[in-house]
Amino acid sequence: MATVDLGSIKFNWKNNWATSTAYAVDDVVFNNPDSYVCITAHTSHASDASLAISDSAYWNKMAAGDPITWVGETGDYTATAGDKLIVDTSTAVEITLPASATLGDEIRIIDGTGQAGGALTMDTFSAADALRTAGTYTAVTGTSSGTGTVGTFTIIVGGPPGEPGDVTSVIVVSGGSGHAIGDTITIANANLGNGTNGEIVTMDTFSGADGSRTGPNTYTGVTGTSSGTGTVGTFDIVVDNTGAVTSVTVVTGGSGHAVDDTITITDAVLGSGGAVDFTMDVATLLYAVDFTMDVAATSALTVHQNGLKIVGEDLALTITASRAAITLVYYNAAQGWVLAEN
Numbered sequence: 001m002a003t004v005d006l007g008s009i010k011f012n013w014k015n016n017w018a019t020s021t022a023y024a025v026d027d028v029v030f031n032n033p034d035s036y037v038c039i040t041a042h043t044s045h046a047s048d049a050s051l052a053i054s055d056s057a058y059w060n061k062m063a064a065g066d067p068i069t070w071v072g073e074t075g076d077y078t079a080t081a082g083d084k085l086i087v088d089t090s091t092a093v094e095i096t097l098p099a100s101a102t103l104g105d106e107i108r109i110i111d112g113t114g115q116a117g118g119a120l121t122m123d124t125f126s127a128a129d130a131l132r133t134a135g136t137y138t139a140v141t142g143t144s145s146g147t148g149t150v151g152t153f154t155i156i157v158g159g160p161p162g163e164p165g166d167v168t169s170v171i172v173v174s175g176g177s178g179h180a181i182g183d184t185i186t187i188a189n190a191n192l193g194n195g196t197n198g199e200i201v202t203m204d205t206f207s208g209a210d211g212s213r214t215g216p217n218t219y220t221g222v223t224g225t226s227s228g229t230g231t232v233g234t235f236d237i238v239v240d241n242t243g244a245v246t247s248v249t250v251v252t253g254g255s256g257h258a259v260d261d262t263i264t265i266t267d268a269v270l271g272s273g274g275a276v277d278f279t280m281d282v283a284t285l286l287y288a289v290d291f292t293m294d295v296a297a298t299s300a301l302t303v304h305q306n307g308l309k310i311v312g313e314d315l316a317l318t319i320t321a322s323r324a325a326i327t328l329v330y331y332n333a334a335q336g337w338v339l340a341e342n
Helices: none
Strands: 012-016 027-031 034-038 059-063 071-073 084-087 093-096 106-111 119-123 135-140 152-157 167-174 184-187 196-204 217-222 234-239 245-252 262-265 278-287 291-298 301-304 317-319 325-332 336-339
Touching (some): 084 093, 167 291, 245 278
Parallel strands (some): 071 084, 084 106
Antiparallel strands (some): 034 059, 119 291, 262 278
């Protein structure tokens, strides 16, 4: 009886295309993003990977697929045309573009974790301030000289090898976003113990005029007593012709005071005119200055041009905006990769 070879009477699914593989007519493979049917039997090799172009003698496109699925990247990466990258920017990441490209090639990049431009390390700490309170301060935040959103830090004040009031360690707990290297972060003294030695700077809430108080006159180097536990310093006090105190200048601020402590100045040191003693309250104290530090390194997302230009420049593209999403499309040698949106 004669034998008739019918060949394949249905398509043969072969999964993903692979090199060094024998394919027969009507074999079907997936080659991202499309599927192809074999039209000529052959053994594949690496240079055939672009089936619709370099290997069109062997394959016909069977069905078009969605171009390249999104891929999560957690470190440095060399991109290829068509990539859609969602990048973990909790650390600095460098994306290198292809060394060659053709018109219309497209690469998409998204800051997936929203931490682009987050501070990684800090430097240039401001000087020690003996009034700053020693301790370990957690979840501390502050303000930036730039446009970034400030994260949180653990800050240690005092202890070796620093001087009293010296910040000896800053640990970045959360880096925030949108920072640039050299941005200055300011941490208010109120967030670092609100350190003060209780030295008076200004006074307010003067008691009323007393016609028996001797004036007009300026009394210098005057001291008194406190309702609190502080040691009272000295003041220059101006009394007018109505017996009202019109000005108090702090000459030496003493120590150990608290805001709203009441200082009493006896009439005996204000001319002994028979007036009631003069009182005033502590308005402000001398505090440690705010602490400052600079952003030394950020988790910037850097896109390297790899020999081609980016928006007409031979420069890498640095992305520090939180949640940034960009699409790069190749145009020509003069302009290189251009941004599809700005």
